[in-house]
Amino acid sequence: xxxxxxxxxxxxxxxxxxxxxxxxxxxxxxxxxxxxxxxxxxxxxxxxxxxxxxxxxxxxxxxxxxxxxxxxxxxxxxxxxxxxxxxxxxxxxxxxxxxxxxxxxxxxxxxxxxxxxxxxxxxxxxxxxxxxxxxxxxxxxxxxxxxxxxxxxxxxxxxxxxxxxxxxxxxxxxxxxxxxxxxxxxxxxxxxxxxxxxxxxxxxxxxxxxxxxxxxxxxxxxxxxxxxxxxxxxxxxxxxxxxxxxxxxxxxxxxxxxxxxxxxxxxxxxxxxxxxxxxxxxxxxxxxxxxxxxxxxxxxxxxxxxxxxxxxxxxxxxxxxxxxxxxxxxxxxxxxxxxxxxxxxxxxxxxxxxxxxxxxxxxxxxxxxxxxxxxxxxxxxxxxxxxxxxxxxxxxxxxxxxxxxxxxxxxxxxxxxxxxxxxxxxxxxxxxxxxxxxxxxxxxxxxxxxxxxxxxxxxxxxxxxxxxxxxxxxxxxxxxxxxxxxxxxxxxxxxxxxxxxxxxxxxxxxxxxxxxxxxxxxxxxxxxxxxxxxxxxxxxxxxxxxxxxxxxxxxxxxxxxxxxxxxxxxxxxxxxxx
RNA sequence: CGGGGCGUAGCUCAGCCUGGCUAGAGCGUCUGGUUUGGGACCAGAAGGUCGCAUGUUCGAAUCAUGUCGCCCCGACCA
Numbered sequence: 151x152x153x154x155x156x157x158x159x160x161x162x163x164x165x166x167x168x169x170x171x172x173x174x175x176x177x178x179x180x181x182x183x184x185x186x187x188x189x190x191x192x193x194x195x196x197x198x199x200x201x202x203x204x205x206x207x208x209x210x211x212x213x214x215x216x217x218x219x220x221x222x223x224x225x226x227x228x229x230x231x232x233x234x235x236x237x238x239x240x241x242x243x244x245x246x247x248x249x250x251x252x253x254x255x256x257x258x259x260x261x262x263x264x265x266x267x268x269x270x271x272x273x274x275x276x277x278x279x280x281x282x283x284x285x286x287x288x289x290x291x292x293x294x295x296x297x298x299x300x301x302x303x304x305x306x307x308x309x310x311x312x313x314x315x316x317x318x319x320x321x322x323x324x325x326x327x328x329x330x331x332x333x334x335x336x337x338x339x340x341x342x343x344x345x346x347x348x349x350x351x352x353x354x355x356x357x358x359x360x361x362x363x364x365x366x367x368x369x370x371x372x373x374x375x376x377x378x379x380x381x382x383x384x385x386x387x388x389x390x391x392x393x394x395x396x397x398x399x400x401x402x403x404x405x406x407x408x409x410x411x412x413x414x415x416x417x418x419x420x421x422x423x424x425x426x427x428x429x430x431x432x433x434x435x436x437x438x439x440x441x442x443x444x445x446x447x448x449x450x451x452x453x454x455x456x457x458x459x460x461x462x463x464x465x466x467x468x469x470x471x472x473x474x475x476x477x478x479x480x481x482x483x484x485x486x487x488x489x490x491x492x493x494x495x496x497x498x499x500x501x502x503x504x505x506x507x508x509x510x511x512x513x514x515x516x517x518x519x520x521x522x523x524x525x526x527x528x529x530x531x532x533x534x535x536x537x538x539x540x541x542x543x544x545x546x547x548x549x550x551x552x553x554x555x556x557x558x559x560x561x562x563x564x565x566x567x568x569x570x571x572x573x574x575x576x577x578x579x580x581x582x583x584x585x586x587x588x589x590x591x592x593x594x595x596x597x598x599x600x601x602x603x604x605x606x607x608x609x610x611x612x613x614x615x616x617x618x619x620x621x622x623x624x625x626x627x628x629x630x631x632x633x634x635x636x637x638x639x640x641x642x643x644x645x646x647x648x649x650x651x652x653x654x655x656x657x658x659x660x661x662x663x664x665x666x667x668x669x670x671x672x673x674x675x676x677x678x679x680x681x682x683x684x685x686x687x688x689x690x691x692x693x694x695x696x697x698x699x700x701x702x703x704x705x706x707x708x709x710x711x712x713x714x715x716x717x718x719x720x721x722x723x724x725x726x727x728x
Numbered sequence: 729c730g731g732g733g734c735g736u737a738g739c740u741c742a743g744c745c746u747g748g749c750u751a752g753a754g755c756g757u758c759u760g761g762u763u764u765g766g767g768a769c770c771a772g773a774a775g776g777u778c779g780c781a782u783g784u785u786c787g788a789a790u791c792a793u794g795u796c797g798c799c800c801c802g803a804c805c806a
Contacts, residue, residue: 159738161739161740161755161756162739162740162755162756162767163739163740163741163755164739164740165739165740166734166735166740166741166798166799167731167734167798167800168738168799169799184798186798187797187798187799248780296729296803297729299800300800304743344756400746415806416805416806417805417806418805433805433806435806436804436806448805450805453769454805454806470804470805470806471805473806476806480806482806483806484806486806487806513806537742591781632764632765633763634764635764638763651768658772664764664767665764665765665766665767665768666764666765666766666767667764667765667767667768668766668768669765669766669767669768670766670767671763671766671767672767674766679792683765685764685765686764686765687765688765695765
């Protein structure tokens with residue numbers, strides 16, 4: 151493609167509002183243009199990169215035995231009502247009515263497609279002989295994000311590859327899951343993304359039923375705990391901690407004293423008011439576990455983990471108590487709960503770290519009152535200690551004697567054993583070889599295609615711009631003529647461009663009559679891996695200049711046979727991402 | 729949803745506090761010329777409902793109220 155014939159609106163300055171590298175550079179490199187909050191046009195360069203990522207995904211999905219379909223983005227609301235996800239999604243689901251022949255037809259734009267595929271499979275699959283089956287599509291999803299942000303990372307409209315596996319047995323599901331997991335590893339490697347496969351919350355199935363694929367990046371919205379020693383990695387929701395050996399405090403216990411703390415209920419407010427640190431404070435959270443009340447004690451600087459609590463107490467459902475229940479149990483408005491002097495006796499569970507605390511600051515179960523100097527056993531009893539909080543940096547690893555590190559990450563893929571959640575709700579069944587009817591067992595597997603691009607830019611760009619891997623780069627080679635007004639130069643550049651195209655190299659030909667500085671800056675900014683300069687300086691000696699985007703120094707090659715040599719270099723680089 | 733910030737030329741911004749002639753600069757664009765290896769130079773030109781509405785005023789980009797848009801931070805943390 152000739153630069154002069156396409157649309158690559160590069161920018162020297164950073165547009166107002168763009169802050170993180172991927173957003174800034176995608177705008178500056180002329181890859182995208184914002185239409186409104188959370189919706190971007192992909193311009194030629196951005197769209198080519200997106201399609202390269204798509205193509206890699208497609209190849210690997212096909213190799214893994216999945217078959218491509220294309221479902222509508224427009225969906226009837228009834229399907230979502232069948233599984234209760236109209237409520238579950240809430241405002242995130244984009245719903246609307248259209249009028250047809252005087253009647254209102256309610257619809258939604260698909261935020262994902264479990265209901266739609268399950269409906270499809272229900273209609274066409276009825277025998278174990280037709281299973282297993284894995285369907286996938288690469289398609290635009292719509293989610294009304296409360297707050298779209300970070301450029302292309304969180305948008306209301308995005309490209310997703312979503313695959314769904316259908317099996318007659320759990321073993322079949324496990325095999326499919328493993329196949330998808332392996333395919334994902336290949337996909338992200340081929341895209342040149344440094345990723346980590348982390349354990350994620352798996353919902354009703356438990357075990358190793360869910361993994362997220364994370365690109366480690368400072369601007370990522372997700373938090374991952376990682377133990378470099380054992381390779382253990384999990385998202386913050388899921389991460390276990392190793393056994394925390396908590397020594398009992400040897401500090402002299404102080405007397406329990408009530409203090410007036412008017413209007414300060416939160417940990418932050420109390421610590422400010424009493425000039426103490428959050429880790430000296432104790433949070434008392436009132437939950438309902440399967441509708442029975444429960445008090446949970448967590449050190450003030452820690453975060454409760456509801457999944458861990460739910461599993462620890464063996465409940466199916468866990469939710470924070472509402473204000474009325476909190477008041478009934480503690481006798482105080484929300485913000486002043488504590489384990490001493492609860493109005494109603496409820497089981498008290500505590501996180502392991504609470505065992506090492508002394509002279510704690512706790513709510514006094516009375517409005518605007520706190521206790522200081524609260525101590526275990528003397529002042530209150532704990533029924534059971536367990537790991538009930540989010541893991542955090544520095545916690546012991548559950549798999550080695552190392553420590554967990556906290557990293558920010560961008561979620562680029564997710565594999566999940568669904569089980570029968572949707573097939574059950576929608577009645578997708580099959581007959582086995584004994585003529586028995588069973589519910590189809592499902593898995594689902596997603597990849598955020600736009601996020602592959604964004605995470606590459608977040609992690610691989612430099613001060614001069616984007617640095618694409620050969621596999622995703624919108625063009626593999628950029629031919630820059632310097633100077634284009636010189637007939638001899640442009641003739642040589644034209645010829646090289648033609649030969650590279652003929653050799654199957656994706657080539658961008660910067661044929662603009664611009665000064666060299668402009669062309670070099672732009673070439674760096676848009677991140678094409680290999681730059682070829684055709685200029686008077688080299689031509690005199692019968693040479694061309696080659697420069698890799700990742701290298702400082704250029705090298706000269708003879709003009710004769712240049713296209714072949716370049717094609718060879720490109721092929722070699724392509725091989726690294728095969 | 730809560731809090732904060734910003735809307736002036738295609739882009740980045742000045743002007744606003746303290747209202748007053750034809751609203752400015754740089755970049756980009758267009759014309760002509762000189763240049764040509766890391767975002768050139770000279771001369772000229774085009775390009776603006778100052779986000780929108782209402783109000784105050786002799787007079788509003790500037791003050792007030794409302795509204796819309798965009799960006800950032802935080803969101804069951806007791």
